[in-house]
Amino acid sequence: MRLEQLLPDELLSRFRSRAAGYDERNEFFHEDLQELKGAGYLRLFAAEDDGGMGFGLRQVAAAQRRLATAAPATALAVNMHLVWTGVARLLTERGDDSLHYVLQEAVAGEVFAFGNSEAGNDSVLFDSSTVAEPRADGSYGFTGTKIFTSLSPAWTRLGIFGKDSTGAEPALVHAFITRDAPGYSIGNDWDTLGMRASQSNTTVLSGVVASADRVFRKLPVGPSSDPLIFAIFACFETLLAAVYTGIGERALQLGVAAAHRRKSQKNGGRAYSQDPDIRWKIAAAAIAMDGLYPQLEATARNVDDQAELGNQWFPQLVGLKVRATETAREVVDLAIRVSGGGTYFAGNELGRLYRDVLAGMFHPSDDESAHSTVANAWLGPLEG
Known part of the structure; x- marks a missing residue:
């Protein structure tokens, strides 16, 4: 199709x-x-x-x-x-x-949703502050607080993870809970600058139980080569990049339309599309986006084709996410400069994109983590 x-x-x-x-x-x-x-x-x-x-x-x-x-x-x-x-x-x-x-x-x-993010947990998938308590029948009870739980009003299956510290070695337990399970609550705290319709409310787990048949991974604390971790990063980073690429694409379209629509009084009523400075800004935005489209497609195709990239896989994935979110933010900014003060008024689409695109810097992997991942791949880990 x-x-x-x-x-x-x-x-x-x-x-x-x-x-x-x-x-x-x-x-x-x-x-x-x-x-x-x-x-x-x-x-x-x-x-x-x-x-x-x-x-x-x-x-x-x-x-x-x-x-x-x-x-x-x-x-x-x-x-x-x-x-x-x-x-x-x-x-x-x-x-x-x-x-x-x-x-x-x-x-x-x-409808599936992610309940993995935790405030202050910069280890992301490699550790958890949520407690996973094993039960005799193989099920687990989870207690902790998850943030940025998108789809909060609509999910019917929530993927969560927590740490089981009862054994000789702690284990990270991944499972799904259902919406009708007792033992959790969804906050009404999503009043944000942008991405407001996502309703990514805080979810408090208070001993909510995932049945044994919905406990699908137990992994050691720390970095893991388990295929689950790769699959999550591959899909998460690539699809995030796709969303922000779309934002940049739309911002460029709006900037071009504004350049044709706006007229310059000092230049005899000529369209701003004839102004060299405006043309430079549109060109800069287009050049930035032209580099992003093939990177997104190539990375996704490599995942589909199960390409052999070795230790370059994670650098490629986090690099795509950072490139997409930062490029989109740059392009939205350029489009606003082209479009003028009208974008500062409530309800303007470019103004909304400006607020939405800022969310990109908060998604994992953040800028610091991404650069550390890439540096380790090219230079090896820090010594000492």
Whole structure:
């Protein structure tokens, strides 16, 4: 299926028309989600034999880039579902069926979300401040606080992890809980500068139990070569990059339209598209974006093709994320400079993109962690 069929212009137009209202009201994108479900968007990664679309990461990244040009917060939140289904797809393709049920349940209409982020945990997936308490039947109770839980109003399956310190060596336990499970609460604390429709509220786990059949990994604390970790990073970083690439793409479109629309009084009413300084800014934005599109596609294709990149895999993934988020921020800024003071008023699309794009710096891997990853790959670890 072509992207124009999956996400036709008229659908994107509806998403774009609703995005401003969601943002203004700090409201979840219920209507967008229903339309995406109806289009089969939540089952993109599932195989056609399972009732899905059979997309690989390259195709899903392209879809997310297109969706983000209309509704960045919608695309960012849907990313979390797509990351889990993407992880299940990558593991299945590599001979690990431990999360195949994620794909089957996505086809059946379940909505997956990420409950991994913790305040102050800069170890990300390599440690956890959440307590995972083992039970006799193989289930686990989880107690801790998770932040930035996108899709909070809509998820039916929440992926979480915590640390079990009861054994000889501590273990990081990964599992899913269901929405009807007792023992958790969702805060009403998402009142942010941007990406407001994502409704990424704080989730407090108070002994919520994941059944034994939903405990899918136990890993040692610290860096791990387990395929799960690679799959999460590959899908998370690539799909994040796709969303921010879409934001930059849309900002460039708006900047070009503004340059043609605005007139210069001092230059006899000529369009700003004829002004050399404006032309330079548009050109700079276009050059920046032209370097991002092929990097996004190549990285996603390498994941799909199971390329052998050795110790360069994680540098490539975090490098893509940083390049995408920083490039998008630069391009939005240039587009605003081209478009003038009208973008400073509430309700202006470029003004909203300016607020949305800032969220990119907070997603893992952050700038410091990414540079450390790349430096270690090229120079080796720090001594001593």
